Amino acid sequence: MPAPCTGSEVYAAAEGGWFVGSLRGPNAYSAVRWHGAQVEAMSPLAEVRDINSAGAVVGDGGTGEWWASKPVVNRGGQTVNLAMPRGFRSAKATHINNSGDVVGVAYGEFGDVHPVLWAAARPGTAEVLNPDPQHLYDTYPVDVDEQGRVLLYTDIGERSGEVFVRATDGGYRQLPPLYPGGAVYLEAFHGGRIAASVFTPESTMAAIEADLDGNVVHTTTEAAENPVPRRRHDDGGRGPHLRPRELRTPHLGERRTRCGPGRQRRLQRGTATGGAHRRRDAGRDDQVAGSDATAVAYHRGC
Missing domain, CATH: 2.130.10.150 (Peptidase/esterase 'gauge' domain)
Structure with a gap:
């Protein structure tokens, strides 16, 4: 240095x-x-x-x-x-x-x-790239693997947290929830394998590897050092959510910070039982979902 x-x-x-x-x-x-x-x-x-x-x-x-x-x-x-x-x-x-x-x-x-x-x-x-141009915007790339396939996730309204693989022939495949009930942090995409970290409902951390069909083929678990706090709101017992702050446009007056890929967490959510919605107020985005929803987040910078 x-x-x-x-x-x-x-x-x-x-x-x-x-x-x-x-x-x-x-x-x-x-x-x-x-x-x-x-x-x-x-x-x-x-x-x-x-x-x-x-x-x-x-x-x-x-x-x-x-x-x-x-x-x-x-x-x-x-x-x-x-x-x-x-x-x-x-x-x-x-x-x-x-x-x-x-x-x-x-x-x-x-x-x-x-x-x-x-x-x-x-x-x-x-x-x-967009798997559904008529309905989806605020869609983010996670990574591109060596074969040219692209892993994508959405961050918009009722469809926030949907995960897609864009194939080399231009087709899209939507993946099922990788870990129902857990908070999933997408980390990388290589050779058709998805690497992710999971904060489980039992307050433990797990590292998972999933294939192109969304099937988890390997799991390693360990105790969570910093459990994610769970809060209940007046919207029916739903938890907080942070939107991507590096790739999205900042709100008026919001401080824009510079930080690298390894430090970012792109948060999104898939739903296990019927949906998520976003609340906008005071220049802050909170996306909320039912307590039994599956949270999906993106850890690597994009």
Whole structure:
């Protein structure tokens, strides 16, 4: 860590000794890429999000504000703008696989969020992904695996918490709840396998691995160090919910913080018994669901 930096943070890592993150110092922030003992500044990127085994870095080449985001990829020290999706003015790249496929988000006129795929096999194109364009917005990418499949989740009204896999042929498959009754934190998506952490109804933590059909094929449990508090509201015994705060547009007066993929939790909820709804008040989003609903959250940054 070069002087005068006082701290650092790793956002993502890849095979071959590649890391991407940030260095912090007095009144300073710098996006960087590490390879072995070498550290390289990622200027002019305002934000870095992911890296692959070739050292390619994706992020935001704009100002760092959602309305001025520009999706970029840095390969071999050269930063290249990715295509802006048609009909959108701002977007950012959030994940890249080892094949060079990139996913991210585009922001609509009113701050609604739409997942985007920049396929390596179709350079110069940007495909907006949506399993149900007539009814879904505020849909987020979790990750893109090595085969080019994309894991998505929704964060809107009654359909908040739905999880989809977008196949390489363009089709979508909706997955069943991965852990009914538990709070699921989606972590990663590789080789058709979904990795997630679960806060169980018994107040324990579990790590699960699920296949493309949503079947849990492996589970490891351990005691929860910091149990999630359960609160009851006047809306029928429903719990609190935090919306994604990095990819969505901030409310007026809301402080926008910069933090890396490993620190983010994208919260969403699927329902086990009939739905969830959102309450908006005082510049804050609380999404609430029945006490027997299945909570789904996204831990890795997107």
